[in-house]
Amino acid sequence: MQNTTLKKISEILGISISTVSRALKHHPDISLKTRQKVIDLAETLDYEPNASAVQLRTKNSKLLGLMVPTVSNYFYETFISAVEEDARKQGYSVMILQSGNDPAIELDNLKLFRQNRVSGVFTCLSSSTTDLKGFERMREMDIPVVFFDNVPDVSGIHKICMADEKSAQLAAELILQHPYQSILAIFGNPQLSITKKREAALQQAFQSHPNIQLLIEHAHNSDEARTISNSMLNKHLPDIIFCMSDEVLIGVLKTIQEKGLRYPDNIALLTISNGTIPKLFHPQITYIETSGEKMGHLAFSHMLDCINGNADPKELLVDALLVQGGSL
């Protein structure tokens, strides 16, 4: 079967293409009788508007771009899932691209977004991106960009972030409620905006407690976190390990299991996470929630505002929430 087009319908019905087009969108110019005929035929012929033609004519695509370093990540997948869900409800579709943390691919992907005339782009910066020129170009073409999670450190753009400071503060508060004296805090890639913010806030929180020993380390991935925690734990057993992310947590948990340590008895644990990993273990790991889902919903609603032209560039925060487990 060929594709059904307005033209085909118009020929069968012996009316003009424009009448068909208008009838299909309930334009008042078209009489009810004609309208019904058209709609019925369109129905039986399974008419489906050609999205390319529509977009070409209206310059208004129902496509959104979404770029992350990799889809395969506990956090991003929930973000993506939430965005796609909301998008569907609003008639938008999502085109998903991965940067692989490669700025060159990131640039290519932006180009693809432009070529496909997406109506907006959600993006989490690759960890090594320093040049924002590609994103400038989006602005020139009036394509709104909503950054999330790892965002550029400039103002005048749309960003959706975790309440990084608050989550670190929450963590600090919780730790201070216990008599812990020695803390090992493992953070991720120090180039990431989230790392910087969380680290600064945590340090800040303990500044007024000089008696508490705070040791800070950085791991670029789970394996590094494992190695670091292992060598650290060989020298000295802190009272608690704070993990900045699931990635770090995974490495730390490996070490703890390998060493046969039990939490919270031998050592306490606290992490920032969306919950997936903490909930796999028993006792459940206590965590400060960074919900990719919440962030996704917030990002989408903000994107809608951007598209409709009523959103000033600003930074929105997803609130941090303590989820009690049994790890401290």
Place this chain on the structure above:
Amino acid sequence: MQNTTLKKISEILGISISTVSRALKHHPDISLKTRQKVIDLAETLDYEPNASAVQLRTKNSKLLGLMVPTVSNYFYETFISAVEEDARKQGYSVMILQSGNDPAIELDNLKLFRQNRVSGVFTCLSSSTTDLKGFERMREMDIPVVFFDNVPDVSGIHKICMADEKSAQLAAELILQHPYQSILAIFGNPQLSITKKREAALQQAFQSHPNIQLLIEHAHNSDEARTISNSMLNKHLPDIIFCMSDEVLIGVLKTIQEKGLRYPDNIALLTISNGTIPKLFHPQITYIETSGEKMGHLAFSHMLDCINGNADPKELLVDALLVQGGSL
């Protein structure tokens, strides 16, 4: 800045649109001098072909559809990641939609794929889909559909599956190498094709070992698996628990941890998984690998064959592989 179009370039250079178009694709009709001028200007003006116009004219989009029940899943995310990666290398982009296991949404999504004139669709059936009419329509429009993971139980279509039988056989073999007498096997949703195949193969493998007690249960999600394993373990402690998937495994591990059981000492564990979850634990859980990544790569290369018209409908298998951990 406005969008750069062929027309704009042609006006600036004082030549025709068609010449610009041809120059940009190195058509031999265009002299080197003109060609260079065009290419240079296009470069400085950041010319980017309008994908909609191209697709409208050529009826050949560089878009692929991918539909899964949810993106947020240990297995699908790796599949998606692999497909997107390969697609990018071949100049394709991926439009990702979720069905939420709802046949109605599934239908809507297929419609979206058609409207966007995707060149092909990867899809994992929603668990409750019984009617394949929506997919018929794809065939009518000559849009190749490659099913993966949970696939329709009919022939004459393209499907990429795990070697479900083999993986169950591998599991059985491994179990039989140990003196286990009592097995608890927990499967997922009994409607899924993968469930049926794996279950049948496992039963088959133990048919010739009537002295071994094989108890089969079904869980629709992790929580059910947890409940089931919990109540089972209260009555009777099997020698080994076999889990059909990560989802099941997660629930079982919860129970095991809650009861303070240790594997492989108190009870042995074996699962089918892509490895993410098994590797989080120590000792690592032994698993039969179902690599979403491998499946993704295979699916993509098969899709390419389909698009190029040289692929008969058939079922391709991703080989099963034993990954030794320390759980049995």
Place this chain on the structure above:
DNA sequence: AACATTTCCGCAAACCATTGCGGAAATGTT
């Protein structure tokens, strides 16, 4: 019956890129 309104529909341009065909200019051949 003559005029003013309203109702309903079609023409044609526009969006942007692609491509078969034909034609002018430049070059080659005798």
Place this chain on the structure above:
DNA sequence: AACATTTCCGCAATGGTTTGCGGAAATGTT
């Protein structure tokens, strides 16, 4: 110099949809 070739480029149609504008037919008004 007259013709045949080759080189290079433009015309115009095409793909499917949207939309401003104008016009014919139907209805209403006096």
